[in-house]
Amino acid sequence: MEKPELLIPAGNLEKLRTALLYGADAVYIGVEGLSLRATSSEMSMFDFAVGVNEAHAKGVKVYAAINTFARNADLKQAKIIIPELAAIGIDALIISDPGILRLIRNSVPQLPVHLSTQANTTNIEAVRFWRDQGVRRIILARELNLKEVGEIAAAVPEMELELFVHGAMCMAYSGRCYLSAFRNRRSANQGDCSQPCRWEYLLHESTRPDDPLVLQEDERYSYLLSSKDLCLIEYLPEVLASGVASLKIEGRMKSAYYVAVVTRTYRQALDALMQQEEKYKCRQEWVDELMKISNRGYTTGFAFSEEKINETSPEIKYIQTHEPTGTVLQYDPVKKMMLIGVRNHLATGDEVELLLPDDIIKIDTRTLLDANEKSIKEANNDNKIYLPLEREAPVGTVLRQKVK
Numbered sequence: 001m002e003k004p005e006l007l008i009p010a011g012n013l014e015k016l017r018t019a020l021l022y023g024a025d026a027v028y029i030g031v032e033g034l035s036l037r038a039t040s041s042e043m044s045m046f047d048f049a050v051g052v053n054e055a056h057a058k059g060v061k062v063y064a065a066i067n068t069f070a071r072n073a074d075l076k077q078a079k080i081i082i083p084e085l086a087a088i089g090i091d092a093l094i095i096s097d098p099g100i101l102r103l104i105r106n107s108v109p110q111l112p113v114h115l116s117t118q119a120n121t122t123n124i125e126a127v128r129f130w131r132d133q134g135v136r137r138i139i140l141a142r143e144l145n146l147k148e149v150g151e152i153a154a155a156v157p158e159m160e161l162e163l164f165v166h167g168a169m170c171m172a173y174s175g176r177c178y179l180s181a182f183r184n185r186r187s188a189n190q191g192d193c194s195q196p197c198r199w200e201y202l203l204h205e206s207t208r209p210d211d212p213l214v215l216q217e218d219e220r221y222s223y224l225l226s227s228k229d230l231c232l233i234e235y236l237p238e239v240l241a242s243g244v245a246s247l248k249i250e251g252r253m254k255s256a257y258y259v260a261v262v263t264r265t266y267r268q269a270l271d272a273l274m275q276q277e278e279k280y281k282c283r284q285e286w287v288d289e290l291m292k293i294s295n296r297g298y299t300t301g302f303a304f305s306e307e308k309i310n311e312t313s314p315e316i317k318y319i320q321t322h323e324p325t326g327t328v329l330q331y332d333p334v335k336k337m338m339l340i341g342v343r344n345h346l347a348t349g350d351e352v353e354l355l356l357p358d359d360i361i362k363i364d365t366r367t368l369l370d371a372n373e374k375s376i377k378e379a380n381n382d383n384k385i386y387l388p389l390e391r392e393a394p395v396g397t398v399l400r401q402k403v404k
């Protein structure tokens, strides 16, 4: 079994550094103004250059997403940005639009191109078509099952295949959706989705506008249009057996805490699978970890002919058992103290754990010291505090506690 790449979303430098710390093989980043995440989670060219240097120093690849469906007005900027990205040393460009592909072929033909899932590649002949256009890798449509993925891998072995294994799903076909454009003029196809499929909706019968149909579950409304999140952690042997080269995690708009947990969990699972293929078994602790980040209940999506996850909540509403409490800014090996940048709120006695890449450690919070080493009872967002720790913790390590 070939070792696949673990590909992690990195919306900004903090998330990129988090992905590097917790074991990404590669990261993907939106390019300011030309990715499918127009309102946030894109990097400026300066940050891109810094991120590429830091990632390459650790042997991690960086892919730049310019996967907007370009309008005429976008082409001028694309013509400037494409050679700039090549010059700072990115490893591939992720595109959707054939026009952007043509610009790349004309200006930097040596640069590898990955075709976005937005291009809806669903069959062997489509993969051959894109191969003939010079595409190096295809990010397959999420609608495919693993059997179809395996057929493509066997028929076109020279093409690298990338598959989403974790993260949010769209109700629309590979994200091609007008809901956001209609509701508030923010087009998903230009990277500006406001995610209205996650909102609460009622169904009205036209002659009874004051009597909406409410589908109730545990006294709450059901989220009619909102999908559960994809999670294939329990099925990695089947995913790898299909022949994919890269396992992709969704979520450029998600938090650094999300990046830490998914990277760490899938890293551990993949390493265990590669080490002991025959004896491999998904550990319950990995499944439990993924419940500690924001999710709307998990699904195996279209990977199999039937749904494999039955025990998560039927409510399509955000669930999260833990929240970030801070990140390590510095470690003092003499005083055995770590300086923490606080997230949310932390009070003395809170049950806090440190999410190291190789361990999870309970932290003593009976005494909190502020940046001047004075004892305090509580700390809030952006405060800096000291907490004790016997072993060294790398900068960027995440602390968390149960949601209060």
Ligand code: SF4
Pocket: 169, 170, 171, 172, 175, 176, 177, 178, 179, 180, 188, 193, 194, 195, 196, 197, 198
């Ligand atoms: S509204 Fe929902 S289904 Fe439509 S593109 Fe946005 S996230 Fe996807």
